[in-house]
Each structure stands twice: as structure tokens, then as C-alpha cells.
Amino acid sequence: MDALQDLRVLDLSTGVAGPIVGMFLADFGADVVKVEPPSGDPARSSPGFAMWNRGKRGVVVDPASPPELSWLRDQIAGADVVLTNGAPTLDLFSLQADELHAHPALVHVSMPVYLPDYTPWAGGRESAGLLAAFGGQAARQSSESGDPVESVYPTVLYAHGVWATVCTVAALVERERSGVGQEVTVSGVNALQQLTMTFLVIDPDEDDPATAVGAAGRHPTYTRMRAGDGLWLGVGALGPKFEAALLRALELEYILDDPRIGGKLINLVAPQNIEWVQKAVSDAFLTKTRAEWLEIIDRLGVPCGPVDDRDDWLDHPQLAAIGMRAEVDDPERGHVVMPGVPINLSRTPGRVRGPAPRLGEHTGRVEAWPARKRKPAPPRTPIRPGPLSGYRILNTGTFLASPYAGSLLASLGAEVIKVEPPTGDPFRAPAYSANRGMRSLAIDLKSDVGRDTFYRIVAKSDAFMDALRPGLTTEMGIDYDSLQKVNPGIVTMSLAAYGHAGAMRDKGGVDMVVQCMTGMMKAEGGDDEPVANTIAVCDIVTAAMSSLAVCLALYHRERTGEGQATSDSLIGTATYLQSGEIIRFAGRPKSPVGGRNHKGTDPIxxxxxxxxxxxxxxxxxxxxxxxxxxxxxxxxxxxxxxxxxxxxxxxxxxxxxxxxxxxxxxxxxxxxxxxxxxxxEVIRDPRLANAEFLHVYPGDDGKFITGPGNMAHFSRTHRYGLLLPPGVGEHTADILAAAGFGDDELAALSEQGAVVAGAPMVHALLPAYR
Missing domain, CATH: 3.30.1540 (formyl-coa transferase, domain 3)
Structure with a gap:
């Protein structure tokens, strides 16, 4: 059985982001019919069209033809999901929003390019460049000049597609319980919020951080470096343990004792220290070859890797090992090699089901979808605080990608528990923004008593997430096979940097190194030195991928009662994030490359x-x-x-x-x-304020903190309110009590050090590390 088997989807969207939603739904078994006007989707000329529309059937509907519009309305009546770009799509096909609302079980996913009722540029068409420029992304990119920088990738559109898919499947999960659909709006502004989340959690009274820090970014040990032989490598020394180890290996111990650092490694990225520390580290890397440094750094256990070429990435054996290389015979393009499905479900795996259709290829051959036999609508339409309200998810992730996945699921209404060791997630303060919305359980999972305690919580939970290296969950007794014995319906989600198969499965990896190895940095830099994306794009979009895996598995469980194991990888996401740039077929135009202060590759x-x-x-x-x-x-x-x-x-x-x-x-x-x-400037935009773009609250240091507001709107199950990160063990007592532990048991567990009950988080921000 496929995860989305028997799901009927009408994809009326155009461009990049909307069709990507249809692609993911098709990959997991939905019947997706792409509806286009006679002129076709304007993105048909893009190489990425072959991927973003794979596995769909294609139908042309002429907006001037009443019989064809009648057919479209009949199909809407039998559909489960309709994808649109919002009002422009409805206007094109002479549809009214009320017509869609007349079908109570329909999930209408509206994806306006900016806000539902406003686009700040002429024509109202999707544009990654305009969205990134107007939304602050371009101005926040680190560079040599400090001026805004244009990315060679439409990253915000790729992020829009994944996040909208998460929200779509979350609405379907809720529909399985309530029997009622709703309108889901995920705008281009919402995509900006999700992608640039770390830029938005700031002190609004402070100046924007200076961006003239070089193409390497701010962090001297979490970056890319040139070795003595002129070759480049990526280094992922992030967090006190790895930072100190790398500085010692570079024979730069004196930096640790320098009064300007003051014994606090976070001061490596303090504005007054960036230039001199970076120079010292850069000079040290010139003393050995790349191969020598990779061997030294790997022995330290610090993630590292070479800066490689984007055009070679699809041939990397690790991609084939994890199923991220797919090949299809396309009716227009011939043999096409493209990225595969970036998330894995053990019971209901996704797969590439065929090529993109020719324009109108299936016109007249798509059978009418009969009306669904549905259970009677409830006497009162359910209203809930988020489509995932009522689900409990346990998240053991550390650093950025996995915790942020928990935060995204919390933003959709789930109760998400951050499960961390008694000492806490070592990166919880720098990753303050990624932990918002979760509650904290501090517990020692390496002890027998801690693990047994955890099992009692698992028994009353719906999903478990981890970002441990493959095999560690089995050693700790928290892998899927162990947890499903406690809770047969449990869903698990495991993130590994390089996936759970292949020669690299056991290697540690981080966003910065993955940007290097997959060719992203070299493409951004072009003929200049490699350029590090200031956004942790692999981490942040992987968070959405992980959320999607959980939602797909929960949807399958709602229909069958079966749990399953799911997984994803940073390299899978990095491959997806280059889908339009690395897809191959004969005659495709060469993908653009950038430069250190790139402004664009075309004068228009x-x-x-x-x-x-x-x-x-x-x-x-x-x-x-x-x-x-x-x-x-x-x-x-x-x-x-x-x-x-x-x-x-x-x-x-x-x-x-x-x-x-x-x-x-x-x-x-x-x-x-x-x-x-x-x-x-963006956070002071009154239109965005009215759209709940931002939340603002007082910090504990007398300053103020901003954070993203709601990143999607659900017409019936919208969640309101601020999301704050928890302190270490802040909710331990409440979580254990809800799992049936009495006061005496809690006291005994605390005395044994198996759990820690802590205080709320200190709400104060550290200097930006990127």
C-alpha cells in the first residue's frame, strides 16, 4: 500500500513551488492530474519541470470552453486535494472560492506568491529573486562587499514546496479524524518565514548584523577553507567540544586563552573578533594539503569533506546507495536523470512513478472521479488549535535540523517533547530559534532506569524523532524495533547526514560540509572562491522533510493502524535543493553559477x-x-x-x-x-504585521526578541499564539505525571539522576554564528 493510495489531487498550480507539492503527493501514491490552460504552465521551459511534475497526468482545460470548465468542476467535486496559486488560478479558470468550500471534505491548498491579497511586483508571477530581495534574504547573505547577494538557486521556492506539502498532509491527517476538509494557505511570505527563521529571531532594537565578513561567513571553524595545495575543504566544527578540538589541531590554542575570547567560545563570532580569528585560522590551514587536513579532522570526529563540483554530484555512489538518483524516459526530453525521493518510509516507500506529462497528454483520457462515500459530517464542524492537535511527538534531536523539525510540528499543533540529556542539548542556546514550541524532558537514556522510564512515555506517544548516527538508536534501545514492542503504532523518524545505507552511512555530517560536498558552494562561488550560504539551507529544509515524513506516516497510520520507521538525510535534501540545476537530459541549458558578490547572471x-x-x-x-x-x-x-x-x-x-x-x-x-x-526593514512592514508575520516578546535581559509568527493558515484548525523554547527539563515533572508517574517515583528518579526537573529557558540571544 502507498502512503497516499487512492488520494485524488487536482494540480492547477504553475511555476515551481505548487507543482513540487503535487510531485511529492504523486511520489507517495496519489493520483495527481496536472491541469493547464492551452498555453501551458510557464515553467515548462525550465529543466526542473521534468522533475517537479513527474508522475502526474496532464490535461488541458481551455478557460474559454464551458464544457471543459464543467469537466473541471466535476473533477473538483470528486477530488481530495486541489492545488492553486491562490486567486490568480481561480480567476483563470472562472472558479469562485465558495465553489471549493461547497465540498466539505476538500482540502484546498492555496499558494499565493507573496500574500493572499497582495503581491508587491507587477504581474504577480512567482519569482525567487524578487521574494528573496524583498524578504531580506539577499541583504542578509555574507559577502566580501557587504552588499546584497543573489543566489544561483531558487531556494525559497524549493522551501515553499516542501513546507506546503507538510501543511497539506497535516490537513489530510486531521481530515481522517474529523471527516472535514479546509482551506490551507501557505504563501511565499510563509516560505520566507520557514526558510529564514534564524534571521527573524533577533533583537529588533539592534542594527542588522554586518554582512561584509567574507564569503566564508562568520564562524572560523564552521566554514570552508583553502588548504596549502590550493584545494578547498569544508569543516563542521560547531559547538564548544569540536571548536576547541579543531583549534588545538591547528596549533591555535592561544586563541582559547586570548582575553578577547575570554574563555567563551561563542566570542569567536563576536563582531570585534571575526576578522582576526578568521585570518589566524585561514593561515593555519595553508600549512598542509587538503588530504592531510581531511585525515586529521576526521580523526577528531569533526565532520569534514572536500568542496566538489555540482555537475558530478548525481554520480556520487552514496546517492545511488540511498536511492536519491532516479532515471526516467521522458516523452519530450528523452532519458532524464534526476534526484529521487528524499524521504524514506519503511512500509509505504515513495518512488518516482514516471515522467512529467506532455502538454495535454491525457486530455480526454482522465476518467471522471465519482463522488466519495464519506462518513456523515459532524453536527458541529470541529475547530482545533492546529491540524496536528492531539498528537504527541518525542524529539531527541540536537543542533538545528532535527530540533527545528520538532518546532515545525509544534507550530502545526502537535505536542512536541524535546527529549534531551540531563545536561541539555549542547547547542540549545545558539539554536534558540530552532527549539521554539517544544516542552523539555531531561532524561538519561543511557541508563536502564532512564530507558525504562522513557518506554512508559513512548507507550502514550505517536512519533519519535532522532538525529543520531545509524546504529546508535539500536545500541540505546530506542530504535523502531525496540519502540514498536512498547507501542505497536509508533512512528519513528531518523535523520542521518548521509543516509542509512552506503559506505558513508556512519560518517557525521553537518549543513556546512554537505553544502561543500554536493557542489552547492562551488556553484554559488563560480570562478571565485566557494561561497557559503548564510542560511543553513540543508538543515532548515531537512527539518521540513523530517516533518513531512512524520505526517505521511501518521496519515497511513490513521487509515490502517500501522506504525512504521521513516528516515531522511542532509544529502538527500541538498540534492533536492538543486533539482532544477542538476537534472540531466540531452540538450538542457547549462545551469548558472555565481560569484563572491553575485548580483545575477542576466541583465533583466x-x-x-x-x-x-x-x-x-x-x-x-x-x-x-x-x-x-x-x-x-x-x-x-x-x-x-x-x-x-x-x-x-x-x-x-x-x-x-x-x-x-x-x-x-x-x-x-x-x-x-x-x-x-x-x-x-522587513520586520517593520505593516502589511506583514497584519499577516502575523512576526511575534515579539520581552527577553529576560531587558531587551526584546522577535520570532516568526504562524507560517501557514488553516481555515478551520489554525493555531494561534507564541512559541517559546523550553529550559532544560522544564516540563519533566508534568510529562512524567501525564505518563502515570507518581510523586514518589519522580523523586526516586531524580535522586538516581535518571531525570532532571529544571527551570524555564533564559530568554536572551547569543551573537549570530552565521
């Missing part, structure tokens, strides 16, 4: 400096855009004949004007453009 789709700031334009979908730009900016059209000349001419014209004036001028001419905003 890049960042430009104005007299008082920066603007980002995206004219890729504008007919005759060079002529339009010439007229709007007062440039001779002949000056835009070549890319180099066009870039120079547009740069000169924009530099003479204020950013707001340029943006107004271009949008009036139909060329989408926005100002490049800092995070400090």
Missing part, C-alpha cells in the same frame, strides 16, 4: 544599485522586455543589445535615481521590481 533578472539603496528586477516573463526597459529608463534600445552592454546601461540609469522611484517606474511599465530590503 538581477540586483542593481540605486542612489539610495538597491533594487531587484525580474523581467524574464515580460514580452519584449529590453524594449520596455529602454523606454522606461530612457536608455537607447541599441544599448541593450548585448548582456554586458545592457547590464552597464541599466546600472547607470538606475544609479541616478532613488530605489523607490525606480521600482515605481518599472512596475508601472510592467517590469516586476522591488526594493532590496534588510531584515530590519
Amino acid at each position: 533578472n538581477r540586483i542593481y544599485q540605486a542612489a539610495d539603496g538597491w533594487i531587484r528586477l525580474d523581467g524574464t516573463a515580460v514580452p519584449g522586455v529590453r524594449s520596455v526597459l529602454a523606454a522606461a529608463l530612457g536608455i537607447p534600445e541599441a544599448a541593450l543589445d548585448t548582456d554586458s552592454a545592457a547590464t552597464e546601461a541599466i546600472s547607470t540609469a538606475v544609479a541616478e535615481r532613488n530605489a523607490a522611484d525606480v521600482v515605481r517606474l518599472l512596475n508601472s511599465a510592467g517590469v516586476p521590481a522591488v526594493r532590496v530590503r534588510t531584515v530590519g
